[in-house]
Amino acid sequence: MAFPTLTFAIFFSVVILLSWLLMPxxxxxxxxxxxxxxxxxxxxxxxxxxxxxxxxxxxxxxxxxxxxxxxxxxxxxxxxxxxxxxxxxxxxxxxxxxxxxxxxxxxxxxxxxxxxxxxxxxxxxxxxxxxxxxxxxxxxxxxxxxxxxxxxxxxxxxxxxxxxxxxxxxxxxxxxxxxxxxxRSPRDIPLSPALVLIAAGLIKKVVIADQLGRLSVDQVFGAPSAYSSWDILIAILAFGVQIYCDFSGYTDMAIGIAMLLGFRFPQNFDRPYRAASLQDFWRRWHMTLSRFLRDYLYVGLGGNQKGERRTAINLIATMTIGGFWHGASITFIVWGLLHGIGLAVERYLRMNIKFRLPNMLSIVATFVFVNLVWVFFRSETITDSLNMFVELATSFGEQTLTITPLLILLITLGLFGQYLPGRLTQRSNDLIGAIPVPLAAIGVGIAMALVMLLTSGNGVSPFIYFQF
Structure with missing residues (x-):
């Protein structure tokens, strides 16, 4: 029962009414x-x-x-x-x-x-x-x-x-x-922030993530040899935005729904694509999984308390296991392994060579690494991943087939909030809390209308993380 469906809307309408009645x-x-x-x-x-x-x-x-x-x-x-x-x-x-x-x-x-x-x-x-x-x-x-x-x-x-x-x-x-x-009492529920989160999650999922999949990602990853290097490059970028909007959209809805039931969930994303290092990325991406892996696996293996070599091994082992947790496929293992190696190399450079890029270059380098490694996460097999990289490097003379103004607009919208100044983001959160409840409810209504408009006849694509 996916959140952005009529079935769930009916289910939750009944649940929220009875929940508020029984909450005391x-x-x-x-x-x-x-x-x-x-x-x-x-x-x-x-x-x-x-x-x-x-x-x-x-x-x-x-x-x-x-x-x-x-x-x-x-x-x-x-x-x-x-x-x-x-x-x-x-x-x-x-x-x-x-x-x-x-x-x-x-x-x-x-x-x-x-x-x-x-x-x-x-x-x-x-x-x-x-x-x-x-x-x-x-x-x-x-x-x-x-x-x-x-x-x-x-x-x-x-x-x-x-x-x-x-x-x-x-x-x-x-x-x-x-x-x-x-x-707990229904009177204490922050209705406006909850409704805004649900509306934002619906828009991220249906308007951005699903459309990026339809316009670019599914086509190009399905048959990379049929597309130009530019199509492949944009598809890789599009998947980075798609998985963020898909998963953070689900998380926004989950947090908003929990709020309406009287519970506070921890933050799960904090503008991960503005991270200036891989360590910083994992402090911003799927934050609740990151802290689980840190607290119950990395620390259990010894963390950083047993020397530099053991620390590197612990980082690589933790991230490889984290990759395998995502799915029973060698592609997920390679994805986790590459992140583990990246974290170990990054730590070595920081601790031993004192090597640091300027902040803007660090953000760009981290963004490029994360998005290239997403190729393994998205591909069905290692061969498919390697084919993507081969075509990316050798097909620049081909005509582009998937790049449209709408595709570029959706990618831009998906990345826009990542690079807003922190003070502006905090100010936005304060303003959301002050939105009148009827206006927030209208926002949910508009989001639901967009869902119905964009999914008529096709349905909503399953959330990517539902397979895990």
């Missing part, structure tokens, strides 16, 4: 929102509701057990290892089983063997990567004694809460659960 009564509101979230999740495939409930029960049981044996380090660690293994095996079976079977068959066949292990073609549950990480962060925080185990119903709300269930943001338990325990 937590005893009734919590079971209601869990039920609504399970309906939302089960709409695509009801069979995966049982999987989600299993994750809730297993991780809550483990968190309680970790707390009960907190003074026995061996039992405490064994319980943590068991639940994390369970979580990762569940994720692995659904997301990576066929990848490993196919890889084994290809590898064995390459050595002249005769292997044909059966790939089961298991259906990937939407959002499993996100709620698996959400569950792991909960049991890890209990293990590290950063929090006590939550009530079962509170943890169930955290893990199933539909605004962030299928594509984040990945919310820390310490950010979400206290909000469940505080008195």
């Amino acid at each position: 009564l937590p005893k009734y509101w919590k079971p209601f929102i869990i039920t609504a979230s399970l309906i939302f999740y089960g709409y695509a495939d009801y069979r995966f509701v049982a999987l989600l409930l299993f994750m809730v029960v297993a991780n809550q049981f483990a968190a309680i057990r970790i707390y009960q044996v907190r003074h026995n380090h061996k039992k405490k660690t064994l319980t943590l290892a068991t639940i994390i293994t369970t979580d990762l095996l569940t994720l692995g079976v659904f997301k990576y089983f066929n990848f490993f079977i196919d890889s084994f068959n290809q590898l064995f066949g390459g050595f002249g063997g005769d292997s044909n292990l059966l790939a089961l073609r298991i259906i990937l549950p939407i959002g499993i990567s996100f709620y698996t990480f959400q569950a792991i962060s909960y049991v890890m925080d209990v293990y590290r004694e950063r929090m006590l185990p939550a009530k079962f119903i509170d943890f169930a709300v955290l893990l199933t809460f539909f605004p962030h269930l299928v594509a984040g943001p990945i919310v820390r338990p310490s950010e979400f659960i206290p909000q469940l325990q505080s008195p």
